[in-house]
Amino acid sequence: MLVLNQHFHFIFLEILSHYSCKISGAKVVVVGDSIAAGGRHWDFEIGLLPLRTRNLAGNGYTISQVAGQVADVKKYNPEWIVVFGGTNDAFQLREGRTSLERIQEDLEKLLDAAAPIPVVYVLPPPTEFADINGTLDLVRGEIVAVLKERNIPFIDIVGLLGNDQKLLMADYSSDGVHLKSAAYNLLGGKIREIISRQ
Numbered sequence: 114m115l116v117l118n119q120h121f122h123f124i125f126l127e128i129l130s131h132y133s134c135k136i137s138g139a140k141v142v143v144v145g146d147s148i149a150a151g152g153r154h155w156d157f158e159i160g161l162l163p164l165r166t167r168n169l170a171g172n173g174y175t176i177s178q179v180a181g182q183v184a185d186v187k188k189y190n191p192e193w194i195v196v197f198g199g200t201n202d203a204f205q206l207r208e209g210r211t212s213l214e215r216i217q218e219d220l221e222k223l224l225d226a227a228a229p230i231p232v233v234y235v236l237p238p239p240t241e242f243a244d245i246n247g248t249l250d251l252v253r254g255e256i257v258a259v260l261k262e263r264n265i266p267f268i269d270i271v272g273l274l275g276n277d278q279k280l281l282m283a284d285y286s287s288d289g290v291h292l293k294s295a296a297y298n299l300l301g302g303k304i305r306e307i308i309s310r311q
Contacts, residue, residue, distance in 0.1 A: 126154055126164075127154075129164055130154060130156075130163075130164045130165075130166065130167055131167065133164035133165075134164065134165070134166075134167050134189040134191075135188065135189060138189065138190040138191065138192070139165060139166060139167050139189040139190065139191040139192070140159075140161050140165040140166060140191065140192050140193065140308075141155065141159060141161070141165065141166045141167075141191060141192070141193045141194075141195055141304070141308065142166065142167045142168075142169060142186045142189050142191040142193075142194055142195070143155055143166065143167070143168040143169065143170055143194075143195045143196075143197070144169050144170055144179050144182040144183070144186060144194060144195070144196055144197070144198075145170040145174060145179055145195075145196055145197030145198050145235070146170060146171070146172070146173065146174040146175075146179070146197055146198060146200055146201050147170070147171075147172040147173065147174075147200075147291060148170075148197050148200060148235075148237070148238060148291065148292060149168065149170035149195075149196075149197035149235070150168065150170035150171060150172060151291055151292055151297065152168060152170075152292075152297045152300070152301070153168060154166055154168060155168060155195075155297075155301060155304075157301075158297050158298055158300065158301025158302075158304075159301045159304050159305050159308075160301065160302075160305045167186075167189050167191075169182050169185055169186060170182075170197065173201055174198070174201060175198070175201045175202050175205060175211070175219070176198040176199060176202055176216060176219040176220050176223060177219040177222075179196060179197075179198045179223055180219060180222045180223035180226055183223065183226040183227050184226070186227070186230075187230070191230060192230075192231075192308075193230070193231055193232070193233060193308050194227050194230050194231070194232045194233075195232075195233045195234075195235065195304055196223065196227075196232055196233070196234045196235065197235045197237075198220075198223075198234075198237070198256075199216070199236065199237035199249070199252045199253065199256055200237040200238070200249070200290070202216050202219075202252055203237060203245060203248045203249045203251075203252045204245070204248075206248055206251070206252060207245065207248050213251060213252070213255045216252060216255050216256070217255050217258075217259055220255075220256060220259050221259060224259070224263060224265065232265050232266075233265075233266050233267070233268065233304055233307050233308065234256065234260055234265055234266070234267040234268070235267070235268045235270065235300065235304075236253050236256060236257070236267055236268065236269045236270060236271075237249050237252060237253060237256075238270045238271070238274050238275075238281060238292065238296075239270075239271050239274065239275040239279050239280055239281045240280070240281050240286075240289055240290045241280050241281045241283065241286060241289035241290075242280075242289060242290075243278070243280065246279060246280065253269070253271075257269075266307045268300065268303045268304070268307070270299075270300065270303075273299055273300075273303070274292075274296055274299070285299075
């Protein structure tokens with residue numbers, strides 16, 4: 114019963130935030146993969162008044178798919194776009210289904226589509242699995258090179274959520290990849306720092 118009530122509460126907030134942001138404009142629209150989707154509404158994590166954010170993220174999204182979300186983002190006339198992306202690209206890179214060059218091209222397209230709305234990029238977090246973390250490091254490096262060239266602020270959460278071995282700390286994860294509310298609270302604070310000083 115509690116889960117059912119939480120689900121209806123979430124749906125109700127989704128409807129309210131959709132119309133509120135359509136009418137008055139959003140402060141922040143979040144796009145990205147399941148890491149972003151897990152943050153749900155983000156209002157309280159970022160420290161905003163309720164119904165000032167929209168979360169359009171989806172499970173399994175690569176950077177290329179996130180770029181496809183940007184047209185929907187602009188319907189909410191946001192002041193900021195917060196982008197999460199790269200974790201699924203790292204898994205595809207390991208399987209030979211993408212390349213670092215393709216990831217860079219996809220990110221360039223995403224940032225071009227977002228302009229002129231300012232972007233904050235949240236780099237892929239570490240996982241609890243050392244074998245994928247090496248690939249994630251390669252993907253992060255490619256993303257950071259593009260962001261620095263374009264002077265786009267980003268949040269590198271390896272130091273924030275990782276231990277001495279750069280593995281995701283168990284306190285912040287439910288399954289070694291996805292994040293718990295404590296991690297979202299930390300991320301929300303970092304996002305708030307960036308959007309409040311610019």
